[in-house]
Amino acid sequence: MTDEKQEIVADILRLKKERNAVILAHNYQRGEIQDVADFLGDSLGLTQQAARTKAEVIVFCGVHFMAETAAIMNPDKRVIIPDKEAGCSLASMISAESLRRWKEEHPGAVAVTYINCTAEVKAESDYICTSTNALKVVEAIPPDREILFAPDQFLGTYLQEKTGRKMHLWPGYCHVHNRIKTDEIVRLKAEHPRAEFVMHPECGCLTSCMPLADKVASTEGIVKHVGRSPREEFIIGTDAGILHRLRKENPRKTFFPAAEEATCEFMRLNTLEKLLWSLEDLEVKVVVPEEIARKARRAIQRMLEVGDPGGSVQPLPEHPLD
Ligand code: SF4
Known part of the structure; x- marks a missing residue:
């Protein structure tokens, strides 16, 4: 590591302490970001970490939907992302409006949505899942309920294969x-x-x-x-x-x-320099309007409870969420 990079790392560690911040980084982040993170993991691990942190500031080194998830689970904390352009091709393949229309075509179906989606799409979903707990989530749904699975068709295909369960699959995919x-x-x-x-x-x-x-x-x-x-x-x-x-x-x-x-080009938008600037300015703040966050939180909470052997599974709604 160059002297310049070492100075940046030292500044990040100092500021992190001063700001009472925690750095969460996804497994796809640049190595230099992974090396300064407090927690490294996948969407599920980082969501759980975000839900339990005592820090006042969460610096989310990942893509936007992940930082949104942290903001949804921590309405009282400041969640920041080093580069707000860090999007996700998969998440952009479904909108809340198109999910609403899909649900209308299948009344009574349970909408299970992969965590790689926007807060608005999460708010329209009954369950969120990650690739770690997707099997458990699908298996928790009564066999007589139709399932709409979005947006990743390949994860959906894998789940069909493993569970023998026929699902309606949204035709989304990750370009990476x-x-x-x-x-x-x-x-x-x-x-x-x-x-x-x-x-x-x-x-x-x-x-x-x-x-x-x-x-x-x-x-x-x-x-x-x-x-x-x-x-x-x-x-x-x-x-x-x-x-x-x-x-x-x-x-x-x-x-x-x-x-x-x-x-992933989006994941790699975050750099050590941008991480330092985000700690200096406490920007870019990720905000999810409370009405959307409340509904999204319910779908995420159901996921966390299914994935937690000690937790109780919240009953599924008979009707689409309000
Ligand atoms: S790797 Fe694919 S799914 Fe993950 S953030 Fe990048 S575009 Fe999205």
Whole structure:
């Protein structure tokens, strides 16, 4: 690390203390951001961390919908994001209005929405899920209820496969995970025959690659699996940003990205410099109007309770949420 970067890191750590701030970073963030974070994780882990923090300021190093989720769960805290342009192609594939219309076409159906969506879409949803707890969420829904699953069609396909449950799938996808291709996986497996292939269910090649995979898991699931596996080589089918953490936590193991070009441009908008500026100015503040936050919180809370073995599952509404 250059002297200049070291100075920035020192300033970030000093300001973090002065501002009583916590830095949450997603597994796809630049390595330099991961290294200064207090907590590193996937959407579920960071949502839980945001819900339990005692800090007054949450600096969310991830994309906008994640910071919104933290703001929804912490209405009394200041949630800031280093770059407000950090969006998400998947989240932008469904609007609250289109979800409302879809629900009208399927009265009585339960709307399960992947956490990669805007606060307005969350507010229209019955349940939120992440790739870590999506199976549990779908399994918690009574078998006689129709399910609308949005916006990721590949995660939806994976859930159908695992649960045997037929769902209506919104045709959304992540452009980053779409860059991971079956041909390349076949080539990498031939080149590294001892490597395990671990993939994220958002991958666009899910149907053809699932039979080739040793494990399909969320980013946190990938981290755990790799840590426990006796194998020494791994082909990683998700955003290549996660390799920083995998290499740091498993220095004796070797990792190959399934696609070098599978790195999220939105995630990489956050830099050390922008993180420092956001702590200096306590900007950019992420605000979710209370009426939307209240409804979204209910759907997120249901998810957290399904995922928490000690928690009670809130009953599903008989009618769409008001
Ligand atoms: S990797 Fe895909 S799903 Fe994740 S933030 Fe980027 S565009 Fe969205």
